[in-house]
Amino acid sequence: MAGEIGHFSLILALAFALVGASLPHIGALRGDNRLMALADRAVLAQFLMAVVAFAALTYAFVTSDFSVMNVAANSHSLKPMLYKISGVWGNHEGSLLFWVLILTLFGALVSWRGKKLPLRFRSRVLAVQSLLVFGFLCFILFTSNPFLRLDPAPLEGTGLNPLLQDPGLAFHPPMLYLGYVGLSIAFSFAVAALLEGEVTPLWARWVRPWALLAWVFLTGGIALGSWWAYYELGWGGWWFWDPVENASFMPWLAATALLHSAIVVEKRDALKSWTILLAIIAFSFSLLGTFLVRSGVITSVHAFATDPARGIFILAFLALVIGGSMALYAWRAPRLSPGGLFGVVSRESGLVLNNIFLSTFAAVVLVGTLYPLFVEAAGAGQITVGPPFFEYAAAVLMSPLIVALGFGPLLAWKRGKLSRAAQIVFPALVVALVAGTVLVWRTTGGYVMTAFGLGLAVWLITSVLLEIAGRIKLWQAPGKALGGLAKITRAQWGMSLAHAGLGVILLGITVSEAFTDEQLLVMAPGDTASVAGYDFTFDGVAPVAGPNFSAVRGFFQVSEEGAFLTTLTPEDRVYTNPAMNTTEAAIYPLFAGDLYAVIGEATGTGRWSVRLYFKPFISGLWLGALMMMIGGILSLSDRRLRIGMPTGKRSKVGRAV
């Protein structure tokens, strides 16, 4: 019964989406307030229907109703409850339903909190959002219906891929989707602004929180996925420049650029046309990501079950959305009134520079990701673009960005002085140079690139600290510094924290890449291996039984200079449904780095193949990502920025133009 209710509510939602996507536009053309106000109700109705459909599918998963094909294919009655629930979005059909749920939720939020937006503009935004909902619902109903029945119903389900039965991965897709879909709001606002032919600072005050929210979720989703790969795949790697990873990284880059350029629109009423374009591009990257992941056009190690019909549908949808919005942009953007002027050295210029580098990087990643597709289409055989390409591009494009990042926040709006900024951050340059030089000297010139990366990271972190110190006048009036600290707004704390987070990530990457100690060994019980000064003593193995797996658990006593640190217990699990092996790495984070052990197979005569690592400061990656997220949330919680807070008043800075 639940399946039919879910199916039916999806069809109703489709009807509401069609109403919501068409009538408000007609209302806006005719100036009919009642038609425009329909948008609010249509969006709310879509949301309610999506909730019912999602609840129905969740119910089918929780009760293990195997007459629903999707449940039979992706669940199993013995699976722990957490993974029964995460199984709802852990598959193609369910994840699309989840996508629609978020899409309608965000639409409903805009309608609920956006009563202060002019009715005409709000109805335009909601109508564009409804159109997206309509597209995705068509996709679900025609190619990927999660409510199809099986007759006869199987007695037991196939089970969920054991690799995906993991807390990290249970929340990775929803986070990413919240990010992807959050960008849809920025997109809808951009298209609505193009239709209305007007971009105001108020527009930016609306778009920026959404871009920021999407960015926080994207950051979290990417970090979770990376963390999952790090501990679950047992290779000790965390990023592979795989097309599917790039698919989430490109929207992140675009969202980062967007939330910076929206500041310029908000504060200085400049860069309007570019920000609109960026909002369109950011969401297009989200759709492209979905297309790459769901269509299987590109060889990826992250394989998802795919279907050509779905690929063609998403491609057509992609072409319509991107083509349509770009055409609209080309037609309407020239009508936007030109914005304020700024000097060559100014905060605006810094943000423009940020945007140039981030978008160029996104473009390069796009080229690298799609290049194999073009080569293959041209009949030149199959090729892959490997990590060196992306790493090279990242180094070349991100280094100047990070150098500029040290100066940017110190420059004044409209007209800044480089000399003043240079004076403040000069100590950071010294510290960075010293750090780099010491490393080169200590390693007798062996790690020049590492020294460079280390220098950049130190430069960024120090200059963020110096910026805060300068803001509270720590040097001029140390006595009043604490009071100054309290005066810093949350948005400013957010910015500093996020920027420092980037530095911490860079530090983690640089140090762990250069100084990881890795040993691949065959060990017998009682053997001791030394990894980066830590002694791993193998204490043998024991069998373990889990709810739906059995495992071999290895025991490693780790000590440093005779002092016992911890026992690492990596596992090699064999799941029963579906039958599959997974490796559970054992990780013990120390301040200096992670101890990491993986147990392989028995090699006969009681010996086991094992892989032991010491990964210095790798936690910097997750710590930095966490700092970025907290920074974003702090900034969001700033009263001036809170979603729905903007009032009709134009900001005073905006009027100063």
Place this chain on the structure above:
Amino acid sequence: MSGLNKGLKTRKQQRLLVVSAAVTTLVGAVLLVLFALGGDSLSLFLQPSDVKEKQISAGQHFRLGGLVEAGSFSRDADGLTYRFSVTDCAATLPVQFKGLLPDLFREGQGVVTEGELNADGVFVASTVLAKHDENYNPPGTLPKSADQCVHPENSPYEANQSQVGG
């Protein structure tokens, strides 16, 4: 700095500046892409019959995709070096890999390996990538003459057994 003192530039000059900065970066990026795509970062993605056809020489880095041939899996005495054959059902190539195999590695399943041929014509893999989902074959690993293969994926349990036994 004199430009600063004179005040702000005109709108046209400002646009020119921004656009030229963007164009410079973009041109730089294009050069970078061309340069980098010409180097080591590009690797061919081949199946065993392509390797034979194109007469790939020893030492050239490429990715090899195909199915792990049933019954080909063995381990050297050191316990860390694995040998198996990758097949596209038209040709077969012996592969050697030192390390821990990924979780989803098993006979009869699709696999992507990266490395180079040695002088004996054995593909020495530096990485072995298996896929995340047992229901899916990456495009590059689907055999070209699949009808000639007995596809063991229909009985994953047996395939798994043979790997544990092998």
